[in-house]
Amino acid sequence: MNSAAWMYIPAVLALLAAGTNLTRRVWIVNAAALTVQYLAVFVLLCTVRPASLAVVKLLVGWMVTLTLFLSLITEGEVRKVTGFFKFSAGEVFRLAAGLFAVAFLAVFTPSLQSLVFPQTSLPILLAVFGLAVLGLLQASMISEPFYVIIGLLTFLSGVELLYASLELSILLEALFAGVNLGLALVGAFFVIKDAELREP
Amino acid sequence: MSTPLIWIVIPLGFALLLVFTRKKPILSGILASVFSLLLAVLALIFPRDLSFLLPDRRLEIASTLVIFGRSLQITGSQLTMVALLYGITFLWNLGSTLFRPSLWFNVLSLGISVLWIATLSVNPFLYAAVFIELIALLSIPLLSPRGVRTERGVLRYLVFQTLALPLILLTGWMLSGIGSAPSANPLIVRSAMLVLFGFALWIGAFPFHSWIPMISEKSHPWALSFLLAALQSALSVFLLHFLDQYAWLRNLPVLFSGLRWIGVIMIAVAGLLSAVQNNLGKAFGYLILFETGYSLLAIGLARTGGLNYLAMLFVPRVLSYAVVGLALSALTQHQHPEALDYKAQEGLFKRRPLVTGGILIGTFSLLGLPLLPLFPHKQMLWLLTARLDPHLLGWVLAGSLGLLINAARLMRVFSLEKPDAVESLPVREKTGFVILMAALFLLMLTMGLSTQILVPRFLEILSPFSQLVPMP
Structure with missing residues (x-):
């Protein structure tokens, strides 16, 4: 499939957002990054779907972000951003792991495209595998429930984008929307119940 | 309608x-x-x-x-x-x-x-992957309710179930290009790997089993036993759907032998690991893994009639889970989180004989001891395994030995005398608990004595799979 050069912009933007979520532990930044990630995925989706269908994923994604963010606000978990440019050892490690994974993918995605997914454009594939791998890294490297959920949402964004480029099914779209909202509710549930346990 | x-x-x-x-x-x-x-x-x-x-x-x-x-x-x-x-x-x-x-x-x-x-x-039935993800999401409030810290096992469960989703969905997409291609086609090998990897993640097959003992240690035994009983039964049948529907998959030369090997390895690993546990909840998790091994072994024996025994294992197995789950729930009720530790069970036989009986009978039933409902079906699986490859039986034996050691350790702990006389007094069980436990014991005993009660009816579960189980 032919791909326009501009499609690399949303693809890279999505990867940057996922990378921010993988690296940083500042909840307000994570919520903002998730918002940008869903926007970038929406732009890429518009190249393979009618905008009227792609916008559903954007709305669901933002609703998911809002649900998570509101649960953090309700529980008073959103902290002030201090020392934004200071990186802990763990953050540096995750950043390095994320960069390595993306570099690895950038090298191997063209051959993967020609072998398995010839109908999907390269920028979309780069975003798909980047999101999936960064999401998985996040879900596996961290034991905080909130970040595991963000990791799974990122992973699913990649999967949905890939599937959208391969096949159109309204039922599957609806089920994916349900899964995303379910994950957000589970994330909010984790935030609320863990906050309750911390209360004296 | x-x-x-x-x-x-x-x-x-x-x-x-x-x-x-x-x-x-x-x-x-x-x-x-x-x-x-x-x-x-x-x-x-x-x-x-x-x-x-x-x-x-x-x-x-x-x-x-x-x-x-x-x-x-x-x-x-x-x-x-x-x-x-x-x-x-x-x-x-x-x-x-x-x-x-x-x-x-x-x-x-x-x-x-x-x-x-x-x-x-x-x-198309590959969309089932998304339903299974929704099931995983709905399970979370049961496995990790309010008032309980979110444990790593629950998160791992969620991650594994989510990871399996694209593997199965992508298989569906790949399959559209396969048709009746020969089984050496690289696309077929790729699809088969995706399907089997996805299943391994879903069902907690070795080496992706770690989440089961983790959640069984921390979650409520009644909720856990329900979720895993349903998951194990439904996923076994779902795997049969795959095998029945796709000739390329069931004709892969190593598929059934691979399933048999994974099955016996799971039986051995789960049995041996259960022998060294110090928590009843965790040991229950290994019991469930032990049974997953038997399911995979039975599916691996499909060519020699193993599926009949898979279908007949369902009901007795569910009853055994219910008995162990009930007993463990009675132990955890209104008690501290360490209520399931082995050291807290000293003298339990005198204090709570029904609970002790539930744990032991459930374990012995799953082990496949005579007079209990799983015995006839497991005996047939042992026979089929020995006929096909006697080496596999060694693994089954090792797992069963591990489970037997665990049961022996439990009996020893249950029969120890507690030094504190007050703590040794018998506990009065709830009437409902006594009735339900007695009914389950009676049903299990009846099914153990006569294999013709209820269980053969469940052979009908196999009737949609005409390619795997040729109809007479």
Whole structure:
């Protein structure tokens, strides 16, 4: 499939957002990054779907972000951003792991495209595998429930984008929307119940 | 009227109605169990051709419900599996009136059963992967309710179930290009790897099993036993769907031997690891893994008749889980988190003989000891395994030995004398608990004495799989 050069912009933007979520532990930044990630995925989706269908994923994604963010606000978990440019050892490690994974993918995605997914454009594939791998890294490297959920949402964004480029099914779209909202509710549930346990 | 409407849509609506009664646990439990029992009985007695002969006409019930261009289809041959899933829901909802694992247990357990049935009936059936993800999400409040810290096992469970989703979906897409290609086609090998990897993640097959003991140690035993009993039964049947539907998959030369090997390795690993556990919950997790091994072994023996024994294992296994789950729930009720540690069980035989009996009988039943309901079917599986490859039996033996050592350790701990006389006094059990436990013991004993009771009926579970189990 032919791909326009501009499609690399949303693809890279999505990867940057996922990378921010993988690296940083500042909840307000994570919520903002998730918002940008869903926007970038929406732009890429518009190249393979009618905008009227792609916008559903954007709305669901933002609703998911809002649900998570509101649960953090309700529980008073959103902290002030201090020392934004200071990186802990763990953050540096995750950043390095994320960069390595993306570099690895950038090298191997063209051959993967020609072998398995010839109908999907390269920028979309780069975003798909980047999101999936960064999401998985996040879900596996961290034991905080909130970040595991963000990791799974990122992973699913990649999967949905890939599937959208391969096949159109309204039922599957609806089920994916349900899964995303379910994950957000589970994330909010984790935030609320863990906050309750911390209360004296 | 259609079968998906009766066994999927209406129960889903009923589950939503139960939200209003969730704060009345007894009422909610009774409503959910009676409703599930009705659905289970209806599925058992419903005509397999889905038609009724009325005096003036023939009434046909449709088997398909179309949603967004895709369909849910429950044929007559699938109704036995539907009955099994609602039977499980009935039993666990009945037990939930004694031990309230969560405010949402009745709502979610019914919802989860509905989703399992949708999983087995959606067309194209690869979309079932998304239903299974939804089941995982609905399971979270049961495995990690409010007031309990979110444990790593629950998160790992969620991650593994989510990871399996794209593997199965992508297989569906890849399959459209396969058709009747020879099994050496690289696309086929790739698809087979994706499917099997996805299944391994879902069912907790070795080496992706770590989440099962982790959650079984920390979660409520009643909720856990329900979720894993339904998961194990439904996923085994779902794997049969794959094998039956795709000739390229079942004709892969190493597939069935691979399944047999994974099965016996799981039996050995789970059995041996259970021998060194110090927590009853964790040991229960290994018991479940032990049984997953038997399911995979039976599927691996499909060519020599193993599937019949897989189908006949379902009901006795579920009863054994229920007995162990009930006993562990009685131990955890109103007690500290360490209530399931082995060291807390000293003198339990004198204090709570029924609880002790539940744990031991359930374990012995799953081990496949004579007079208990799993014995005849496991004996046949041992025989088939030995005929095909005697080396495999060594692994089964190692696992069984491990489980036996665990049972011996438990008996020793249960029979130890407690130095504190007050703590050694017998505990008065709830009447409902005594009745339910006694009924389960009686049912297990009857099924152990006569293999012809109830169990052969469940061979019908195999009737949709005409490619795997040739019809006579």
